[in-house]
Amino acid sequence: xxxxxxxxxxxxxxxxxxxxxxxxxxxxxxxxxxxxxxxxxxxxxxxxxxxxxxxxxxxxxxxxxxxxxxxxxxxxxxxxxxxxxxxxxxxxxxxxxxxxxxxxxxxxxxxxxxxxxxxx
Numbered sequence: 001x002x003x004x005x006x007x008x009x010x011x012x013x014x015x016x017x018x019x020x021x022x023x024x025x026x027x028x029x030x031x032x033x034x035x036x037x038x039x040x041x042x043x044x045x046x047x048x049x050x051x052x053x054x055x056x057x058x059x060x061x062x063x064x065x066x067x068x069x070x071x072x073x074x075x076x077x078x079x080x081x082x083x084x085x086x087x088x089x090x091x092x093x094x095x096x097x098x099x100x101x102x103x104x105x106x107x108x109x110x111x112x113x114x115x116x117x118x119x120x
Contacts, residue, residue, distance in 0.1 A: 007034060008067040015055045015062050015079075020048035023064045027075060030066055036073075036120045042099040043073065046116045049098065050077035053091050053105075053114045057081040071120045072101065080111040 009030045013019045024047040031039045047064065054062040057079035065076040091114065095103040100116035107113070 006067050006069040008065065010063055010065045012061055012063045013051075015057075015059050017055075019055055019062060020051040023051045023062075023077070024048045026064065027066050031068070031073060031120070034068060036068075039073075039120055042118055043075070045098045046095060046100060046118060047075055047077075049091065049094060050075055050114050050116060053077065054079040054112065057112055059111070068120065072117050073120055074115060074117050076113055076115040078111050078113050082107060082109055082111050 009026075011023065011026050013022060024044040027047045028039065028043055031043060051062060051064060054077040059079050059081040061080055063078045063080065065074075065078065067074045091105065092103055095116045099118055101119055103116040105112065105114045
């Protein structure tokens with residue numbers, strides 16, 4: 001995955017039950033460091049659902065990628081398990097319900113990606 005021409009950050013985590021909460025803490029802190037002080041529950045809930053979905057693939061690790069541009073943030077969770085099909089259909093409506101402006105999922109050589117964009 002390649003992100004260009006914007007601020008970005010990423011973290012590698014063990015694929016464990018504690019990973020969604022740890023990932024949401026990283027994302028929230030980085031967004032606040034970038035000056036988005038009003039970011040809160042929406043970023044946390046989206047990140048946790050994205051990471052839970054990646055962890056459910058059963059791999060040993062997940063990675064979380066964050067980028068911002070134009071007062072929007074892109075949050076991506078990567079499962080590093082390329083053999084899995086696209087995430088279950090229920091994850092996309094749930095991401096939208098939580099506040100994602102747009103969201104999606106796909107599978108590539110480096111694993112399943114589940115992503116959401118939120119307004120900041």
